[in-house]
Amino acid sequence: MLSTKLINRTKPAILMLLILPSLLWVGMFINGTLGINPIQVLMDKLGEMALRLIILTLLVSSLSQIKYLRSLQNLRRLIGLTAFYYVLLHLMTYVFLDHFFNFSFIVQDIVKRPFITFGFFSFVLLLPLVSTSTNRMVKTLTFKVWKKIHYLIYVGVLLGALHFYLLTKADKTEPLIYLVIIGTLLLWRVVKYILTRRAVQP
């Protein structure tokens, strides 16, 4: 059995590991070693990492339902918040670097281009999750309500994956892989939900 103690002890290392790529990319960006079109590269890398980490959060959450891996749930918040950190950096790159605060243009972009629309709403849906991520909030809201709010992650991650799928031009393999993983995890949740309901109502 994976002990909670072990998990808690590795938390700082995991956090460092997850943050490290962003520091590296921002460093390379400032250094001018991120290629010929650095804004695009930075934005793409941050966005891809954000999506991967949201999926990782879901995966860890699902795995923690397995008896022997229960302690993994202690990582959920850490990975989830790091994912949001990447979402935020991704969005900031888009707003500050790609469009330099040209908000009228950005609003048009959100309205006109489905992939931006999806990306934007994915971000918006993550906000209630982040703002209720403290232990206090769980208590205030009661766990039941808190849990319901956090099911939004599924909608958020789906929109995020669609955002990526739609912007990919020819080879959609990578976004499709993400969509399949998300679909599988979602299906697992739904099946589990149905089974537990049956168990409760004979």
Added chain:
Amino acid sequence: MAKILNSEITPYPLYLNRRKFIKSAVAVPFVSSLSFSGNASHLDNSHTYNQQLEENEELNTYEEITSYNNFYEFGMGKSDPMENSEKFQPLPWSIKVEGLVNRAFTINLEDLLNKVTIEDRVYRLRCVEAWSMVIPWQGFPLANIIDMADPLSDAKFIQFETVFRPEEMPGQRKRFLPWPYVEGLRMDEAMHPLTILSTGLYGHDLLNQNGAPLRLVVPWKYGFKSIKSIVAIRFVNKQPDATWSMVAPSEYGFYSNVNNNVHHPRWSQGTERRIGEFMRRPTLMFNGYEEEVAYLYEGMDLNIFY
């Protein structure tokens, strides 16, 4: 923009000499050779290039132009064409000119180059992905080849085809696009003096990643219309297939003129990032060649014929 039309002509012997110089330079590894030869050549011709430059524009560097490319035959990443094209053999090369013409012919590149005059043309290149560059091409008007072929009166369009060599072009071993890549132009577009077949840039032979040894350049259309590594030029009587407009007809039309008024689901066509610049630039109608080409589309609804 008329200055682009009245381009200066590089004397052919000089051009040939440069070709020799470049071949030897390109043989050495990328990093050391390109920055050097790029600069050298740039200086040689800076006068010519500058004459054709718009006031608020600068040439993109040789390094930018040769390391940031969309050429899916070599992979989908921007640096894939540079990294994966070393096996490609652009010489010897022959081009087949066929279809509705009085004189169909197959000609090898050397012979073709002896029949044309290589000119310098500094053009903006606007990618549909909303980035752009300014590139000093060397090439000759496509009209030269059309004249040689002497098309029949029912030849209304021209189709171009890229070479198919999966063993040298790793992207062609995957099926994300139907190979070989094809593109097309209407006859008047093809005859337009701005339309060129290019054999070089910055005074160098085209590198593989830029579509060696012969590619189309149509500066008022999105970059993907400017088909690379051409082996066949076919005169036909109806609008031919073009790869991207076959794959995603709602996104890419046959004409694909740079046009901010035609909505694209993926990229805003209102602005563009000039490679090397921080602030986006507004995208100009027909990529800034409106004066020269707008008449080609008079009376056409460009929202239908996009």
